[in-house]
Structures are given as structure tokens and as C-alpha cells.
Amino acid sequence: MRRKEDMTITEVNGAPNRLEGRFSAMVVCWILGLGTLVSWNSMLTIGDYYYELFPKYHPSRVLTLVYEPFALGTIGILSYYEARIDTRWRNILGYTLFFLSTLLLLVLDLATSGKGGIGTYIGICVIVAAFGVADAHVEGGMVGDLSFMSPEFIQSFLAGLAASGALTSALRLVTKAAFEKSDNGLRKGAMLFLAISTFFEFLCIFLYAIYFPKLPIVKYYRSKAASEGSKTVSADLKAAGIQTQTEDHSKSLERLSNKQLFFQNIDYALDLFLIYVLTLSIFPGFLYENTGSHQLGSWYPLVLIAMYNVWDLISRYIPLVKCLKLESRKGLMFAILSRFLFIPAFYFTAKYGDQGWMIMLVSILGLTNGYLTVCVLTVAPKGYKGPEQNALGNLLVLCLLGGIFAGVALGWLWLIGNDKF
Structure with a gap:
């Protein structure tokens, strides 16, 4: 009798209990999502500390602006070559880079004894650039990998992304x-x-x-993708003890090109771009620098960040209720375009409104951001083969990060006429 580790793709595909491990996989996806953004969200959440060290350098805006070009440039390269890049080593490299960069940030602060200065600030910027490279490896790699698995896995991963913000916000309030x-x-x-x-x-x-x-269940989905011609899962299958069959790889030549996939799903790509253009033009820079002084004092920006993160997390579970999930392509586009009404709403609330109105507005911003993100990413990859779903997942993350970069750049417009500029 052969050992389980010696099974081939065909035997795994024919396994009767292919759903075994579904809940465990969802939990792991949630933790992996948490790990994808927990370092970056920690940077955002301790923004008040960096504003104390570097009061004249706009840390929430500058660090985000440093982060995004490296994330966007790296995901652009990885998306172009995704069919040739092994997903396992791509994601392991990304998480390892996150680990080392976060550790270096801790070491830098200890080495400088928590003192500011341009040298320390440049060091932080370099580490933040490494965060951007790591994010591109992991976020694109994970969404691409999970795109040919169950939509529940993507939903769990995306919920984990939001949970990192909620967790860091809650801890920040406790530590403060x-x-x-x-x-x-x-x-x-x-x-x-x-x-x-x-x-x-x-x-x-x-x-x-x-x-x-x-x-x-992960073995099943990956072996199925390999049987459809995917070359990106070979190292993962080998790590799981499953032998790949080289003759199946000829099927990869039959897949749609990245250009064809992009134009067939251009509305979904635009959806993600517009969601994050709007969100990142407001969060977090506007919340730290443009909301004025209120009764909550130094707690005010922390409360705003926390409310955004909590509602962003809650909203990512709403699409699990089938009747509440928005799947219409036209409906998604209408809802996303409607969010641009937040721009005048935030402007007039910051200028004339009380802190209660701003907290409510930030909560709705987070609610719509998380809900629409999950709706788009769980609907888009359907109807394709494994290699195409992986490629489409990478392309959608590329558009998402492009939206974040554009939003961060546009966020500086809030400072026009501001004496802090």
C-alpha cells in the first residue's frame, strides 16, 4: 500500500471527502489576511506617536505615499509574470519580508531610544518601502491562490485584512x-x-x-488547478506530498491572456480602483489632519480610525447572507460611484459638524468599503479555469493597489489652503 504522501493529482481529484478541512482552511485564511496588513495597520494606528516624533513631516500621509509606489510597482511586475512565479515561494517571501521589516522597525526605535530626526525618519521610510514590496507579494499571491478555491476562503482572507485594522485600533485604545x-x-x-x-x-x-x-480541501483545489494547466501550484503540491503530472501543463497554453481577462472584467477592475481611490483620499490622512479639535482631544483621531476599522470588518461578513450580497455588475458600479458623495459630506462635516456626525460618517465609509470589496472579489473570478482565476486575482489586486496609490496622492488636496501644509 502506498503512503498518502505518494498520491497523484487524479487520486486527490477523486477523493470522496474533498470538503474535509473547510473550516480549518477558513480560519487559516483569516489569520493570513490578518498577517498581511497587521504590520501596516500598526504603523497607521501608532500615527499619534509618529506625529509626536515628526510633527512637521506629515507621517500619516508621507509614509502611505512611500508605501504605495513600491506595492504598486511590485504587483505590476508580479502580475505580468504571475504564470511563471510559484505562488508558495512568493507568499513565503512576502510574509518573511513582513516579519523582518517589522522586527527592524522595532530595533530602529530601540537603537535610537525613541528620538526623532530626519535620519530616523528616512530609516522608517525605507522599512515602509519594504512593507509595500511584501504586501504586493502576499496580497496578490493570496488572492490569486484563493481565487480558484471556494469564495468563502477569499471572504475569510478579506475579513482578516479588516480584522488587522480592528485589532490594532482596539489595542491602541487600550494601550493609550x-x-x-x-x-x-x-x-x-x-x-x-x-x-x-x-x-x-x-x-x-x-x-x-x-x-x-x-x-x-486545499490539496483538492490546488490539484484541480494543476490539472487545468496551472504551474503556480507545483511547489505547494510537492509540499503536500502530491505528484504533479507534466502532461497536464500543456493546457496552460489554452488559457486567456491577461489582456483578455482584464477587458472581460474591466468593470470589476474599475470598481476596486474607485472604491480605494475614495477611501484612501480620506483615510487616514484627512482623519488625522483635517478634522479639527473636539471634546475627545488626542483620543479623537484614534476613535475615528477605530470606528472605520470596526465597521470595515463587520461589513465583510454581510455578503455571507446571500440575500444581502450585491452581485449585479450595474448595481455594484452604481453603489461605488455613489460613494463619491462622501467627499462633500466629509468637507462640510469637518467644517461645520460636531464629532458625533464625523464618527457616524467614518463608520459608513468603513461599512461601504468592506462590503463592496468582498462583493467584487467573490463574484469576479467565476467561470474561469484555475490559471485564469489566479491571473485575474492578481490583476484585480493590481487595480486595488492602484486605487490606493491614487487615493493617497489625491488626499494631499485636502491640505490646500491649510496652514499646516
Whole structure:
């Protein structure tokens, strides 16, 4: 009798219990999503600490502007060559880079004893650029990988992305309350954040490299993709003890090109671009620099960031209720274009409204962002073969990151006429 590790693709495809491990896979996808953005969200959440160190350098805007070109440029290259890049090593490299960069951020602060200065700021910018490269590896790689699996896996991964923001916001409020009256309270909270982020990144390396590829349902989907001609899953199948059959790879020549996939799904690509153009033109720079002073004082931007993140997370579970999921292509486009009414709404609320109205507005921003993102990414990859779904997933993440970059750049327009500019 042969060992389980010696099974071929055909035997896995014919396995009677191919749904085994579904819940475990969803949990792992959630944690992997958390690890994808927990380091970056920690940077955003400790923005008040960086504003104390670098008050004249607009850290929330500048660091985001540094992050995005590296993320966008890297995902552009990876999307072009995605059919030749092994997803396993791409994602492991991304999570490892996240781990090392977060650890270096912690070491940099310890080495400088929490002092500011242009040298320290440049060092942080370099590390943030590494975050961007890591994000492009992981986010595009994971969405592409999960696109030929169950839509529930993408939903769990996207929920994990939002959970990283909610978790860091909650911890930031706790640490601010705990350390507010102690010496260097902001710095102690920031150090705790970076240490927690470093742990999560290490956990993601372990889960993705060792545990995830051995789940039966993951083996099934990856072997199915390989039988349809995908070359990106070979290392994952080998890690799971499954032999690939080289004759099936000739099918990869029959797949649609990236250009064909893009134009067939150009509305979905535009959807994601517009969602994040709008969101990142407001979050987080506007919330830190353009909302004025209110009764909450130094707590005010932290509360706004927390409300956005919490509602962004909650909204990513709404599409699980089938009757509440928006699948119409025209309906999605209408809803996304309607969000641009947030621009005048935020302007007039910041100028004339009380903090309660701003908190409500930020909550709706997060609610619509998470809900529409999940709707688009779970509907778009349907009706294609495994290699095409992987390619489309990468293209959609490219458009998403393009929207983030454009939104961050446009966010500087809020500073026109502002004496802080």
C-alpha cells in the first residue's frame, strides 16, 4: 500500500471527502489576511506617536505615499509574470519580508531610544518601502491562490485584512488608556504594537508554509488547478506530498491572456480602483489632519480610525447572507460611484459638524468599503479555469493597489489652503 504522501493529482481529484478541512482552511485564511496588513495597520494606528516624533513631516500621509509606489510597482511586475512565479515561494517571501521589516522597525526605535530626526525618519521610510514590496507579494499571491478555491476562503482572507485594522485600533485604545499617564506612554504602546505584529508575521510564515498546504480541501483545489494547466501550484503540491503530472501543463497554453481577462472584467477592475481611490483620499490622512479639535482631544483621531476599522470588518461578513450580497455588475458600479458623495459630506462635516456626525460618517465609509470589496472579489473570478482565476486575482489586486496609490496622492488636496501644509 502506498503512503498518502505518494498520491497523484487524479487520486486527490477523486477523493470522496474533498470538503474535509473547510473550516480549518477558513480560519487559516483569516489569520493570513490578518498577517498581511497587521504590520501596516500598526504603523497607521501608532500615527499619534509618529506625529509626536515628526510633527512637521506629515507621517500619516508621507509614509502611505512611500508605501504605495513600491506595492504598486511590485504587483505590476508580479502580475505580468504571475504564470511563471510559484505562488508558495512568493507568499513565503512576502510574509518573511513582513516579519523582518517589522522586527527592524522595532530595533530602529530601540537603537535610537525613541528620538526623532530626519535620519530616523528616512530609516522608517525605507522599512515602509519594504512593507509595500511584501504586501504586493502576499496580497496578490493570496488572492490569486484563493481565487480558484471556494469564495468563502477569499471572504475569510478579506475579513482578516479588516480584522488587522480592528485589532490594532482596539489595542491602541487600550494601550493609550494604560500608558497615557506614564513616562513615554506613546512609545511603550508603539513598542507593544510592533512586538505583537512581529509575532503574527512569524505565525503566518508557519501556517502558510507547513499547515495550509496539507489541508485536504486545499490539496483538492490546488490539484484541480494543476490539472487545468496551472504551474503556480507545483511547489505547494510537492509540499503536500502530491505528484504533479507534466502532461497536464500543456493546457496552460489554452488559457486567456491577461489582456483578455482584464477587458472581460474591466468593470470589476474599475470598481476596486474607485472604491480605494475614495477611501484612501480620506483615510487616514484627512482623519488625522483635517478634522479639527473636539471634546475627545488626542483620543479623537484614534476613535475615528477605530470606528472605520470596526465597521470595515463587520461589513465583510454581510455578503455571507446571500440575500444581502450585491452581485449585479450595474448595481455594484452604481453603489461605488455613489460613494463619491462622501467627499462633500466629509468637507462640510469637518467644517461645520460636531464629532458625533464625523464618527457616524467614518463608520459608513468603513461599512461601504468592506462590503463592496468582498462583493467584487467573490463574484469576479467565476467561470474561469484555475490559471485564469489566479491571473485575474492578481490583476484585480493590481487595480486595488492602484486605487490606493491614487487615493493617497489625491488626499494631499485636502491640505490646500491649510496652514499646516
